[in-house]
Amino acid sequence: MGGNQNIRITIMGGGAIGKLAAAKFIQAGMDATLLVRRVEQAQQLNEKGLVLIRTDGERIVFRVKAAVDMHANNPDVVILTVKSFDTEPAAKQVASLARTPFVLSMQNGLGNGDTLSRILGDQFVLLGLTTYGATSVSDCEVAERGEGELVLGGFRKTNPITHKLSAIFTEAGWNVRIGYDMQKEVWKKALVNIGINPITAIYRVTNGEIAKRGELKEIAVAAVKEAGNVAVALGVLTPQEAEEGIERMVQVAADTADNRSSMLQDVEKGRRTEIDSLNGAIVRLGEEMSVDTPVNRQIVEKMRVFRML
Numbered sequence: 001m002g003g004n005q006n007i008r009i010t011i012m013g014g015g016a017i018g019k020l021a022a023a024k025f026i027q028a029g030m031d032a033t034l035l036v037r038r039v040e041q042a043q044q045l046n047e048k049g050l051v052l053i054r055t056d057g058e059r060i061v062f063r064v065k066a067a068v069d070m071h072a073n074n075p076d077v078v079i080l081t082v083k084s085f086d087t088e089p090a091a092k093q094v095a096s097l098a099r100t101p102f103v104l105s106m107q108n109g110l111g112n113g114d115t116l117s118r119i120l121g122d123q124f125v126l127l128g129l130t131t132y133g134a135t136s137v138s139d140c141e142v143a144e145r146g147e148g149e150l151v152l153g154g155f156r157k158t159n160p161i162t163h164k165l166s167a168i169f170t171e172a173g174w175n176v177r178i179g180y181d182m183q184k185e186v187w188k189k190a191l192v193n194i195g196i197n198p199i200t201a202i203y204r205v206t207n208g209e210i211a212k213r214g215e216l217k218e219i220a221v222a223a224v225k226e227a228g229n230v231a232v233a234l235g236v237l238t239p240q241e242a243e244e245g246i247e248r249m250v251q252v253a254a255d256t257a258d259n260r261s262s263m264l265q266d267v268e269k270g271r272r273t274e275i276d277s278l279n280g281a282i283v284r285l286g287e288e289m290s291v292d293t294p295v296n297r298q299i300v301e302k303m304r305v306f307r308m309l
């Protein structure tokens, strides 16, 4: 044990990444509470435990503390894994605590850090970008679907607790890298999701098909190319970094080949998707910067039609 057992961690969000994080922290003997929205999910988790299904099929059951009210716990650190459209209400909930904890956003999409720092203040906000694959099998079960990386850093500048958090995650078994320019990192991760997520959702395929099937790869690459152009116009990425983003998207698709992307999982469950904070944001920012984004526009439109079906 590495001495991080006395830090109270609350993971907000009972989806795939939230459950994966909870399982890893509990496995490392840490004090982690999983905060979920529905009372029945909390009850089931408390009664049956949290099941982690390893890539080789092994099932490990963890005793988990699940709750619906974060006030019960007085956390030192909140790990935010809720959908990007729920960032604002989550931040307001955190702001209502007597003592503001550090908040690490482990979410997809563009703009989460801005929302959190507007409500909580820069100094409390950290970002964590992950390419781990995980599938939510049921309210109490999560399946690991491929190793990835977690890039951690302060929202605006190096946060004094970045290294502490990095040590906590490393102790819990994550591959951690500290990021010193998190705006860049947010965009690099967004490029991955902009390519993989909507294409896997529209065509109902696992991530690996993006790397394998020429016609799908072509659309994903075109979407990421446009997003890279927007990032370059905004001055967040260099042209070379934008180009590397395309290769990275294809690489992540291959590395998490068996995973169903979070957007595919949302579509399959009839839930709202994060398209607005990904491809939708590219269309909006492209308009502002006078960069053409026809492929992303088409993808957003397809998603809209798709959701009506």
Ligand code: KPL
Pocket: 108, 130, 131, 132, 133, 134, 192, 193, 196, 197, 207, 252, 256, 259, 260, 261, 262, 263
């Ligand atoms: O972040 C992901 C997601 O599904 O949202 C990837 C890395 C693409 C893994 O599926």
